[in-house]
Amino acid sequence: MSLFTLSTHVRHLKQLRRADFSSFDDFYLGDNTCFNNRSLSSDYGALKEAVHLLKEQSKRVFVSLVEFPLGDELPKVYKFVDKIRDLPIDGLELSSMGMLHRLKDTVDPRWELHGSKFANVYTTLTAKLLKDMGITRIHSNGEISFDLMHRIEQDSGLEVIYHVHGKLMLTPLVSCIFKSVDREFKCGDHAQDTDKQMVLDTDRWSDSKVLLCYGKSMYSAKDYCMIEHLAEMRQKGARHFYVNTWNESPATIERTSRIYRDGLERVFAEGSDFDVADALAELEKMSEHGFANGFYFSRSGSDFVSGGAI
Amino acid sequence: MTRILSPGGSVEMSLKALEAGADSIYVGPLGWSRRWKNHELTDDEIALLQRQATDMEKTVSVCFNCHCGTDEVSRMLGKIEKYAGWGIRSFTLLDFGIMREVKRQFPDLIVRASIASTAVTMDDVAFLEELKVDSVVLQPECYTIDELTEIKRRFKIELEIITFGNRDFAHRGRCIMSSYVSQKLERSPDGREMYPGSPNKGGLCHRVCLSNWAVRENDQVVYQGCLPNDQYEIYDNVDDYLDLGMDWFKIQGRVYGGDHIAKVTALYRGIIDNYERTGGGEGFAAWKRENRPALQEVVSERVASRTHQTDNRLALDHRVAGV
Numbered sequence: 001m002s003l004f005t006l007s008t009h010v011r012h013l014k015q016l017r018r019a020d021f022s023s024f025d026d027f028y029l030g031d032n033t034c035f036n037n038r039s040l041s042s043d044y045g046a047l048k049e050a051v052h053l054l055k056e057q058s059k060r061v062f063v064s065l066v067e068f069p070l071g072d073e074l075p076k077v078y079k080f081v082d083k084i085r086d087l088p089i090d091g092l093e094l095s096s097m098g099m100l101h102r103l104k105d106t107v108d109p110r111w112e113l114h115g116s117k118f119a120n121v122y123t124t125l126t127a128k129l130l131k132d133m134g135i136t137r138i139h140s141n142g143e144i145s146f147d148l149m150h151r152i153e154q155d156s157g158l159e160v161i162y163h164v165h166g167k168l169m170l171t172p173l174v175s176c177i178f179k180s181v182d183r184e185f186k187c188g189d190h191a192q193d194t195d196k197q198m199v200l201d202t203d204r205w206s207d208s209k210v211l212l213c214y215g216k217s218m219y220s221a222k223d224y225c226m227i228e229h230l231a232e233m234r235q236k237g238a239r240h241f242y243v244n245t246w247n248e249s250p251a252t253i254e255r256t257s258r259i260y261r262d263g264l265e266r267v268f269a270e271g272s273d274f275d276v277a278d279a280l281a282e283l284e285k286m287s288e289h290g291f292a293n294g295f296y297f298s299r300s301g302s303d304f305v306s307g308g309a310i
Numbered sequence: 311m312t313r314i315l316s317p318g319g320s321v322e323m324s325l326k327a328l329e330a331g332a333d334s335i336y337v338g339p340l341g342w343s344r345r346w347k348n349h350e351l352t353d354d355e356i357a358l359l360q361r362q363a364t365d366m367e368k369t370v371s372v373c374f375n376c377h378c379g380t381d382e383v384s385r386m387l388g389k390i391e392k393y394a395g396w397g398i399r400s401f402t403l404l405d406f407g408i409m410r411e412v413k414r415q416f417p418d419l420i421v422r423a424s425i426a427s428t429a430v431t432m433d434d435v436a437f438l439e440e441l442k443v444d445s446v447v448l449q450p451e452c453y454t455i456d457e458l459t460e461i462k463r464r465f466k467i468e469l470e471i472i473t474f475g476n477r478d479f480a481h482r483g484r485c486i487m488s489s490y491v492s493q494k495l496e497r498s499p500d501g502r503e504m505y506p507g508s509p510n511k512g513g514l515c516h517r518v519c520l521s522n523w524a525v526r527e528n529d530q531v532v533y534q535g536c537l538p539n540d541q542y543e544i545y546d547n548v549d550d551y552l553d554l555g556m557d558w559f560k561i562q563g564r565v566y567g568g569d570h571i572a573k574v575t576a577l578y579r580g581i582i583d584n585y586e587r588t589g590g591g592e593g594f595a596a597w598k599r600e601n602r603p604a605l606q607e608v609v610s611e612r613v614a615s616r617t618h619q620t621d622n623r624l625a626l627d628h629r630v631a632g633v
Contacts, residue, residue: 068481070452074431097406098433101440118484122377122511125407143486143510152380171485174451174478181525181533198532202521211487213525218480220490292490300507301490 003268005240006261007161009064011039013046016053019250023257024243027054028093030064032116033172033216035073035080036187041066042076044083051087065094067118067172074099081107093139095119104134112136117163118172127156137161139242142168146229146296150236159240162233164226165260165283166244167212167219168292168301177213197247210289214247220302222292227263227283228276228307229296234267252286259283276307312556312582315371315470316575319349319564324359324370326572327561331579334369335359336402338564339389341498343373344426346506346514349564353392360396371400374408375424376512379503383408387415394419404483406441413442420444425472426483426510432461439467446470447560450544451477459554468557473544474574474608475562476616479519479537483510487518541613545581545605549594552585566615574608577601 007026010016021027029050030041040047041064054061063084066077081092081103091112094100104113115138121127122144130138137159140149146162153160177198178185198213199221210221224244226233233241243260245253259279266274284291294303316332318324324335337359338350351359360370372393378386390401390412400420403409409421423429423438425447438446445468448458461469480487486508493507502512509515525533544551551559559582561574580601588594 068428068430068484070430074433096431096434097437098429098431098435101437102433118481120377120405120484120510123380123383123405123407125380125383125411126405127407129407129410143489143508148379155380168490170487170490171480173480175538177525180538181527196527199526200523201526202523204521218487295486295489298495300492300494301486302492 003239004234004264005060005161006257006264007240007242008245008257010050011246013040013043013050015245016050019245020254021245021257022057023254023261024059026060026062026090028062028064028114031215031217032064032067032093032095034176034187035066035069035076037215038188040064042080044080047084048087051089055088060090061088062091062093062112062114063089064116065092065096065099067095067116069096069099070174078102097133100130100133100135114138114161115158117142117169121152121158124152124155127152127158131156131158137240139163142170143295143301145298146233146236150238154237160238161240161242162226162238163224163242163244164230164233165256166223166248167221167246168224168244168295170211170218170220170301173213173216173218176215178215195247212247219246220292221289222302222304223283223287223289224293225280225283225287225291225304226293226296227259227279229293230260230263230267230276231274234264248286256283256286311586312552313558314575314578314582315558315560317561317564317566317571318351318359318370319345319566319571320568321351321355321359323564323568323571325362326568327575328363328366328368330572330575331583332368332561332575334371334400335363336371336373336560336564338373338375339393341500341502341504342376342378342386342389342512344376344424344509344512344515345564347498347504356393356398357396360393360398364397369400370398371402371420371422372398373402373424375402375404375426377405377510378408378512382502383411385500385502387411390416390419402447409438409443410441417442422470423447424483425449428481428483430481432457432464435461435465435467435469439465444468445557447472449477449482450542455547455550455554458551458556462555470558470560471544471551471556472562473548473551473559473578474542474612476539476541479539485519486510488516491516491518541609541616543605543609545598545602548581548598549585549590552582553590563612565619566612570608570611570615573604573611577604577608580604 005025009028011031031039093114095116115135117139139161200211212219291304295301297305313333316327318335318337340350402422404424422445430452447470489508493505505511506513519537584597
């Protein structure tokens with residue numbers, strides 16, 4: 001059994017085909033903010049092909065369900081869950097308590113249920129509630145410190161996946177920004193344009209003034225970066241790690257994931273720090289807006305805390 | 311009959327709203343709600359308000375509608391027990407685990423699920439009922455009247471609808487834009503960790519969405535302005551909500567002035583009373599037409615106040631944020 005896992009989200013089949021994701025172990029497929037954009041959360045044919053591709057490489061596959069389904073999305077999501085029962089997936093990612101309540105006793109019992117970042121776990125009590133409802137692993141709450149998240153992990157027995165690199169999702173949106181700014185926009189138009197994004201900037205907020213938006217998701221422009229803290233995280237008991245590859249070039253995906261894979265292998269194999277200077281320098285070259293990791297240290301999310309501070 | 315739940319951002323606001331016709335007031339205990347301390351009440355103020363509301367045969371509901379640290383849960387439960395000892399029966403909560411624990415320890419207390427618990431589907435309501443939650447705050451834009459009617463038919467849980475407030479750009483309770491740009495750690499007088507910048511953890515929201523954003527695609531500006539965040543009210547189809555038996559009309563606005571909240575409360579008191587008096591139909595429609603100017607007045611007041619607060623928030627936020 002592997003000592004750690006490295007995971008990522010992939011929205012569309014096109015992204016999976018054009019980049020080298022071999023450094024990852026676990027994959028969350030789809031877009032958990034919108035059902036109508038023909039992502040792997042709603043396109044059965046593409047999902048089937050993506051699952052086949054990944055299973056050939058012995059990867060683990062989870063399908064991301066829409067977190068806050070509005071209007072007619074909810075019955076569509078349930079229908080989709082029924083349809084994918086014949087696929088050899090390992091489980092689902094979800095955070096809607098209503099969906100979890102409905103699905104927990106009816107989905108394939110072999111499926112693992114993982115909670116997304118917006119399951120809003122701030123306390124051990126809620127972690128235990130999720131565990132009682134069948135969740136076995138959750139993505140770390142974006143806003144709380146590493147220490148607090150780890151304490152919740154230890155006290156509840158719920159495994160936590162720690163976001164260590166890439167854009168941080170700041171919020172799911174009620175309305176799609178593409179539709180808000182373009183009346184001609186049709187749902188699903190961007191399924192083929194996987195690089196589509198909106199860049200938001202303002203003259204407030206000093207160096208955190210740029211945000212990125214895709215459909216119904218708002219992201220930091222800065223990359224979360226915990227490369228200097230992997231050894232400490234491992235020492236404190238972290239085992240599951242996540243790199244967000246959304247909207248990165250194939251070269252960046254391949255290189256970033258390889259850097260983290262190598263780093264984690266060293267850290268877990270030797271139980272000690274590794275030389276991060278080169279890794280950090282290489283990651284910096286690929287980061288257009290710089291680094292952040294402040295939430296892990298109880299600071300503003302856009303702050304960056306350098307090594308040895310956990 | 312539908313009841314009115316009005317905001318109590320101060321003792322003065324609370325009493326004005328109760329006198330204007332609110333059936334209950336919701337207040338935030340200092341350091342434990344989603345608003346900044348200027349709009350929260352001390353324990354002494356909550357005790358005073360509870361006595362005065364009881365004299366008026368009305369109730370107070372206390373909002374612990376932010377997330378506390380896992381180490382602070384016992385302190386929150388202690389405060390709930392203390393307030394219950396004063397006769398306060400109703401508490402708005404956000405954390406699902408804490409909701410379950412409160413119903414376990416204090417089964418007779420009323421637990422209301424905050425709007426920030428993001429109940430956007432019938433299945434979310436079903437989950438809350440299973441958790442033994444007594445009431446849930448819903449966003450009108452997430453439910454059709456038919457869906458609400460079906461929910462009322464199927465479930466015992468009481469429904470509250472925000473009747474006068476603003477639509478958020480982000481899903482309430484899930485947004486961390488504010489704390490991403492700035493959050494600091496402060497301690498409340500009773501030692502609780504507060505984070506100005508994180509409404510989720512108990513502190514002010516910097517209203518990042520209301521900044522003047524340039525939205526670009528391929529380097530072209532496709533939109534300039536604040537992100538969608540409009541004021542709304544349910545005046546035009548309020549009959550539908552009354553017909554289906556909505557349990558509570560909740561008025562948003564602890565951060566606004568007492569006189570304004572009293573006016574909004576009085577307007578909705580008029581709506582409910584005249585709906586009862588006329589039985590709905592043309593008589594009620596006539597009353598609504600006649601009182602539309604009152605609606606327009608409070609909407610204008612709200613929009614102006616919100617704009618003023620957001621503009622001034624720059625100076626306040628930067629002082630708080632230290633940027």
